[in-house]
Amino acid sequence: MxxxxxxxxxxxxxxxxxxxxxxxxxxxxxxxxxxxxxxxxxxxxxxxxxxxxxxxxxxxxxxxxxxxxxxxxxxxxxxxxxxxxxxxxxxxxxxxxxxxxxxxxxxxxxxxxxxxxxxxxxxxxxxxxxxxxxxxxxxxxxxxxxxxxxxxxxxxxxPTGMFYRKDIFEKAGVDATKIETWDDFLAAGQTIKSKTGAYALPADKFKDDANFRMMMNELGVYYFDKDGNIDFNNPKVVQAMATLKKFGDADLVKDVNGWDGIVSATVDGSVATIPFGAWYYGTIIDQAKDTKGKWGVFLLPAFEKGGNRAANLxxxxxxxxxxxxxxxxxxxxxxxxxxxxxxxxxxxxxxxxxxxxxxxxxxxxxxxxxxxxxxxxxxxxxxDEMANIPTPYYTKDYAMAMDEAVKAQAHVFMDKDPAKALKEAAERLADRTKRAVNNG
Known part of the structure; x- marks a missing residue:
């Protein structure tokens, strides 16, 4: 869990x-x-x-x-x-x-x-x-x-989804049912931010990469490929990170401090959506009781129209x-x-x-x-989403891979090129895994 x-x-x-x-x-x-x-x-x-x-x-x-x-x-x-x-x-x-x-x-x-x-x-x-x-x-x-x-x-x-505040969307004049792709969501986020002040989504930019993991999984890639090889340089992995950077560059990502920060943003309405697994429902109904009736869910946006919108977290x-x-x-x-x-x-x-x-x-x-x-x-x-979720491949080196991915994400949010940041992360991870093998 x-x-x-x-x-x-x-x-x-x-x-x-x-x-x-x-x-x-x-x-x-x-x-x-x-x-x-x-x-x-x-x-x-x-x-x-x-x-x-x-x-x-x-x-x-x-x-x-x-x-x-x-x-x-x-x-x-x-x-x-x-x-x-x-x-x-x-x-x-x-x-x-x-x-x-x-x-x-x-x-x-x-x-x-x-x-x-x-x-x-x-x-x-x-x-x-x-x-x-x-x-x-x-x-x-x-x-x-x-x-x-x-x-x-x-x-x-x-199974993942975009938990969203219907009242914020309505105030901004944004129809959630029209959001099919991440580009659609980027445009919607800009409208919402300009009309309500709410960010599109939260992220602990320097300590967790949950949004990045969901995006990768949606594209059918992850830290490793099916054979256990480091996959940070895969064009689809780079695409996921580059898409996240677009939201950062547009100032649509609220930087939060861990779990408590996400919950606070959920309660105070400073973010319009929270991309998360289905289990986040329990936190919403417990921590944001006063917002009953103001919530909706739609699937993660696809990277291209008609593309996969299923992922797991x-x-x-x-x-x-x-x-x-x-x-x-x-x-x-x-x-x-x-x-x-x-x-x-x-x-x-x-x-x-x-x-x-x-x-x-x-x-x-x-x-x-x-x-x-x-x-x-x-x-x-x-x-209905479950049957379409691609497999995220983990290995014994998953913790190290996540650590390096978070570092890459931090560098990207500080304006480093996504491909370069991920290439450097792949090199660091390869070195760490090699040393781990050599040390027994």
Missing amino acids: SKWMKLSTVMLGISLIATACGGANNNNQPAATPGTGDNNVEKVELTAWAWNVNVGALNEAMTMYQKDHPNVSIKVEDIGRLDVYDKLSTGLAAGGSGLPDIVLVEDDRIQGYLEAFPKGFQNLSDKGFDAKADQFPAFKKELTSKDGKFYAFPFDAG GGSSWMLNADSERVDAAYGFMEYFSTTSAVQAVAMEKFGLFPSLQSTYSEPAFQADNEFFGGQKIWKLFG
């Missing part, structure tokens, strides 16, 4: 819990696994590591699972996102010592863990997960697999400890959790976790009008 999910809260206004908790439409429940379904079988307590709202989602799912598997329970430790990774890395380096049965891992870290600890996680394909894989969008399947084998149960995702999946003595029971529960639409609908409604399971998009919650967003069917918009 993205770090931005920290302040996301319970979604409001959709009445699905009663149906979901009643077990309706649960056609994907797996056959009982040894140690899970028979009242005469020994009781099994699974252990898991997660953080924030994911803890509640897992516990809620277990409550539903226990209706048919009363001998299974779970103990979920909420130990914080970064603490999970510290403890996970330490345990894997020690051969699996002290690890839980189940652990939540953000999608941008999965490939790095699989590369560094190839025997640390259960091969889910060996347990039969391949038969369930087509229930998820292509990009999520690629992020959770390696060499054709699945190692993680796809969970939440972050954030998301996480569940992995199993390969050395667990309860791996069969853990697999049975997690297969149920990840492939049961009613369970995933509850995770979205109660905890704001946008599901990757495609069958969930036919649940009533995804067809409902959203009152806070003026009756717009925002969840249908995000659900």
